[in-house]
Amino acid sequence: MSIRGLKKKQPKTFKVRVVTVDAEMEFSCEMKWKGKDLFDLVCRALGLRETWFFGLQYTIKGMCTWLKMDKKVLDQEIPKEDPISFHFLAKFYPEKVEEELLQEITQHLFFLQVKKQILDEEIYCSPEATVLLASYAVQAKYGDYDPNFHEPGFLAHDELLPKRVLRQYQLTAEMWEEKITAWYAEHRGIARDEAEMNYLKIAQDLEMYGVNYFPIAQNKNHTDLLLGVDAKGIHIYSINNRFSPNKSFEWSAIRNISYSEKELTIKPLDKKAEVFKFFSSQLKVNKLILQLCIGNHDLFMRRRKVDSIEIQQMKAQAREEKARKKMENQRLAREKQLREEAERAKEELERRLFQLEDEARQANEALLRSQEAAELLAEKAQIAEEEAKLLAQNAAEAEQERQRLEITALKTKEEKRLMEQKMREAELIAVKLVKESDRRAKEAEHLKQDLHEAREAERKAKQKLLDITRLNYPNVVKYPQYSPTDTRDANFDKGSIKLDLKDIDLKRLSFEIERERLDYLEKSRKFEDRLKELKSEIHALKLEEKQSGLYS
Numbered sequence: 001m002s003i004r005g006l007k008k009k010q011p012k013t014f015k016v017r018v019v020t021v022d023a024e025m026e027f028s029c030e031m032k033w034k035g036k037d038l039f040d041l042v043c044r045a046l047g048l049r050e051t052w053f054f055g056l057q058y059t060i061k062g063m064c065t066w067l068k069m070d071k072k073v074l075d076q077e078i079p080k081e082d083p084i085s086f087h088f089l090a091k092f093y094p095e096k097v098e099e100e101l102l103q104e105i106t107q108h109l110f111f112l113q114v115k116k117q118i119l120d121e122e123i124y125c126s127p128e129a130t131v132l133l134a135s136y137a138v139q140a141k142y143g144d145y146d147p148n149f150h151e152p153g154f155l156a157h158d159e160l161l162p163k164r165v166l167r168q169y170q171l172t173a174e175m176w177e178e179k180i181t182a183w184y185a186e187h188r189g190i191a192r193d194e195a196e197m198n199y200l201k202i203a204q205d206l207e208m209y210g211v212n213y214f215p216i217a218q219n220k221n222h223t224d225l226l227l228g229v230d231a232k233g234i235h236i237y238s239i240n241n242r243f244s245p246n247k248s249f250e251w252s253a254i255r256n257i258s259y260s261e262k263e264l265t266i267k268p269l270d271k272k273a274e275v276f277k278f279f280s281s282q283l284k285v286n287k288l289i290l291q292l293c294i295g296n297h298d299l300f301m302r303r304r305k306v307d308s309i310e311i312q313q314m315k316a317q318a319r320e321e322k323a324r325k326k327m328e329n330q331r332l333a334r335e336k337q338l339r340e341e342a343e344r345a346k347e348e349l350e351r352r353l354f355q356l357e358d359e360a361r362q363a364n365e366a367l368l369r370s371q372e373a374a375e376l377l378a379e380k381a382q383i384a385e386e387e388a389k390l391l392a393q394n395a396a397e398a399e400q401e402r403q404r405l406e407i408t409a410l411k412t413k414e415e416k417r418l419m420e421q422k423m424r425e426a427e428l429i430a431v432k433l434v435k436e437s438d439r440r441a442k443e444a445e446h447l448k449q450d451l452h453e454a455r456e457a458e459r460k461a462k463q464k465l466l467d468i469t470r471l472n473y474p475n476v477v478k479y480p481q482y483s484p485t486d487t488r489d490a491n492f493d494k495g496s497i498k499l500d501l502k503d504i505d506l507k508r509l510s511f512e513i514e515r516e517r518l519d520y521l522e523k524s525r526k527f528e529d530r531l532k533e534l535k536s537e538i539h540a541l542k543l544e545e546k547q548s549g550l551y552s
Contacts, residue, residue, distance in 0.1 A: 011030045012030070013031065014084065016029050016073075016084050016086060017085045017086070018086050018087075018088050020088045020109065021113050022112055025042070029073065032072065034070060034072050035076070036069040046105060046109075053094070053110075055089065057088075058085065060078065065077075090109065097197065101200070111199055114199070114203045115137060115199070119161075119162055121162050121163070123206055124243070125206055129202060130165050131180055132183055133203065135181075135184040136202075138184045139184055140199070150181070152174065152177065153174075207243040208243070211229070211235070212228065212292055213228050213242065215239075215280070216280050217280075225238065227289065229292045232248075232300070233251050233300075234248070234266060235248045254266060254297075255267045257293050259289075261286075262279050262286060263278070263279055264279070264286050264290075412541075416541060419538055422537070426534050430531075433527050
């Protein structure tokens with residue numbers, strides 16, 4: 001057979017990209033493969049046996065749809081892209097995670113998906129519960145808390161809380177990390193799978209856990225309700241409240257679910273009960289609702305039946321695996337405890353050894369210090385003898401200096417006495433000068449007064465002379481032959497003599513006043529010079545007295 005013939009017989013394939021919650025895989029699929037063939041291939045690649053919880057989801061025209069298992073992949077309305085993208089996600093949720101999730105991989109995939117839904121706010125969770133869930137997520141990722149290794153800021157790059165919670169409280173990232181770490185430190189000794197299971201056990205009690213919501217209406221014109229499908233049944237919610245359903249239909253109480261075009265009908269098991277009819281936005285939504293209802297109902301009935309051989313084997317293997325892991329964890333915990341005790345003992349021995357070495361070092365240092373102290377004491381003894389001799393010599397010199405200072409002190413006292421006497425004399429002279437100054441001031445005042453009186457008399461004499469002249473001069477002109485010339489001349493000469501005498505007295509007084517003033521200024525200058533000399537002598541004596549005190 002030729003190579004060309006072999007190539008023709010090879011089946012045609014197309015590429016598929018499958019994205020899980022934490023990984024991404026690519027496969028080559030045959031053109032004739034059905035949805036189940038691709039799904040089984042992905043489950044084998046993941047090592048997943050609990051396949052009934054999962055499905056392959058894709059988005060077409062803005063609507064999320066699940067790949068049908070019984071139809072060919074390429075015959076379904078899938079995106080026309082290369083490679084074709086699918087998301088491997090949990091399609092159905094267990095009622096009790098601890099009893100139904102047997103494999104560790106199943107539990108891990110559920111943990112990652114539920115965690116993402118909480119962080120994306122698809123499932124509402126209270127702030128207190130989000131902190132607790134975050135602490136279990138940290139335990140699953142980092143293991144036991146170690147303050148030496150997990151330093152502040154080690155959660156800075158982890159997304160652990162919904163943005164709604166971060167906006168609701170005005171706390172810094174460091175405060176949130178402190179709250180999460182406080183819970184995280186209490187989970188010591190919990191393995192990764194156990195931490196993930198504790199996370200899921202808390203999450204399964206949340207109102208929106210495992211519910212798929214669809215907008216519906218009670219009539220064809222308005223979309224005013226939400227229909228929710230989960231593991232327990234069908235629930236009807238108001239458009240603004242996804243927590244508390246207005247009405248619920250458990251799977252055990254539903255006889256039939258059907259749709260016709262956009263109309264959806266729920267028939268209760270009780271034939272007398274009212275049949276509920278709703279309208280969806282389009283036919284595809286009704287198909288998707290019916291698909292989810294069938295799958296959840298099948299699982300609901302399956303849980304209430306006896307487990308199949310496969311499930312029993314899986315549960316037995318899960319119990320054995322849990323027992324083995326528990327023993328392994330106990331052994332590891334014991335080994336860890338022994339290792340920690342050995343490390344503590346080693347640290348204690350090292351501390352004791354360091355302490356002994358330190359004590360030995362201190363003893364050697366003390367011995368060296370003792371030797372150095374002995375040498376220093378010998379040197380100090382020799383120095384003390386020399387200092388004793390020097391002190392004796394200094395004592396003799398001090399005695400001589402003392403005697404000299406006593407003599408100096410006696411001289412200083414005598415000089416001080418003389419200085420005090422001179423100061424008293426200076427004070428007496430100053431008092432005398434003050435008195436003399438006052439007397440001279442009074443005399444000057446009297447002289448000024450006399451001068452003023454003399455000038456006033458001179459003014460009056462001149463005025464009288466002018467008056468006499470004005471009175472007598474016209475008579476001389478009118479009667480020249482009879483004027484008594486000799487008499488007038490005599491009177492005039494007498495007045496002139498009186499005026500000349502008065503001028504002489506004024507000049508004499510002015511001269512005496514000026515002379516007294518000059519004498520006073522001369523005496524004042526001499527007195528100031530004398531006072532300056534006394535001050536200089538007193539200052540010199542004070543300096544000698546201070547020096548004498550310093551010597552003493």
